[in-house]
Amino acid sequence: METEKEERPLNFLEKIIEDDLKNGRVPNNEIVTRFPPEPNGYLHIGHIKSICINFGLAEKYGGRCHLRLDDTNPAKEETEYIDSIKEDIKWLGFDWGKYEYYASDYYDKLYEIAVRLIKEGQAYVDSLSAEEMKEYRGTLTEPGKNSPDRDRPIEENLRLFEEMKEGKYPEGSYTLRAKIDMASPNINLRDPALYRIKYATHPRTGDKWCIYPMYDFTHPISDAIEGITHSICTLEFEDHRPAYDWATSIDGIEHTPHQYEFARLNINYMLMSKRKLLYLVRNNFVSGWDDPRMPTISGVRRRGYSPESMKDFVNRVGVAKVEGVVDYALMEFCVREDLNKRAKRLMAVLDPLLVVIDNYEDGKTEYFDAEDNPEDENSKSHKVAFSKHIYIEKEDFMENPVKGYHRLYIGNEIRLKHAYYITATSVEKDGEGNIICVHATYDPESRGGTTKDGRKVKGTSHWVSKDHALEAEVRQYDKLFKAEVPGLSTGNYLDDLNPDSLVVIEKAYIEEEARNAKAGDYLQFIRNGYYCVDSKDSRPEHMVFNRTCTLKDSWAKQKAKLGL
């Protein structure tokens, strides 16, 4: 099979890179990018975009992409997050190989550079409190003013900084600041803090340090040390680019990387803020970072989304500088498109209605061949048991059929998928008028789902044999939020949580073949949706299936139009 090279116009980053390559601006012609998450939470779909951009660019231009954990704030960072980040990137199918770095790897080097800056009179130790520093910084429209400590003698700065490092001072007492310009219209240049004192145990360096370098100082220098050529980040860092350029032009820093910004990914009905996601986890609105409703990579993985569909999705979204909101529908389209090709078809009845086939021999069992996937010509088939008592979905029978309904009703003939044609003859009701079961007759000539006379039936229902079915738990997941922009109307995103985001069906009936399904398998319950085995809670004796997403349902739309 030929791998078709998708003809896609270049995005702005690719144009920049090709231009740089063409004009000899790339050392050794090797593009070096990096994906630099802070290990303070789980990666989410927004990160997939960044991962695909950075790893994708390196792949496309024959360069390399580093994984760098930006661990400069030990107060927020944890080893659990580092592990999950690595797992999630691997799941997507990207490999950073030996290029695994940590900002904390550079603490010594960074300290050295800071000392050099002090010696050159480009940095000073400031004793302003956080509040004072804020006052001195000025506002968006007014310039700031110099700290009284700005002209502290170099020797004193050197001594103080050393003592900060030695742990002689409490948190908040001193900072090291760059001497840039307190009157700059860009607030990031108003003598940004380079180091702060923090007594926190770092996941990697433990208690070795009590001063930690800030992002604006660490990131550009880390990029320079690693030989990054194109440092790609999101739009909110545009204002930091001058700070980035300031840092990479410090004397002694040889390599000069450049920063480029793209618009982060937003999807309606979803939240992509680590802070808010953390809140949902900590306050048990979801079962954890990997709750199948979470937009985290571990969440969508457990939900049953495939890495291929996620990559396809961010690819289709594209890369630009316009901040927009992508339709949830596009993501679901990508998921369905991929799953349609690969999901094994099974029959599962989620809301059972008993059908008794009166003219079928009592106690008899027949096995039919069921194709695993009609979209895949190489797909195999499996056996499905049929008997006199079967379940179909309640939805697939109507006592008084509405216009356009072509499923089972008294006198109507439908096909049982893979099996026989049946015609409903009567219903049995309990004392309250609820239908207990439907009686039907089958046509023995229709075995396998077709007849010699070639007559057409409009409806085909899935079904399971009552006595052969596997009983399992099915978790019907839906969007976590019911509003396009959670929190827009009330100001509180919690108000827009979808109360029906998880509906648990304690006892669903699934054809026996489902017993062989494992976590990671992609399944389709015919006419119900795409499903997977829950990777955490499913047990052989009590299987749990997650709904990945529904199938498109044009009948539901039609019903809605009819006001049903």
Next chain:
RNA sequence: UGGGAUGUAGUGUAAUGGUAACACUGCAGAUUCUGGUUCUGCCUUUGGGGGUUCGAAUCCCUCCAUCCCAGCCA
């Protein structure tokens, strides 16, 4: 109201001075042993105003709208 960015169908993304397009959504129909899939068709677009030009989404001016920045977070 300082600075930085961004405005192209409902949504996202192309077209860089030469016929405004692709995908998703929506709608209509055909096909179908999944009311799925597949196929066909339709709908709708350059924020406003001015200018340059034979010709402007593209260049210039101006207005408007939206987003980001005042952490010792990243």
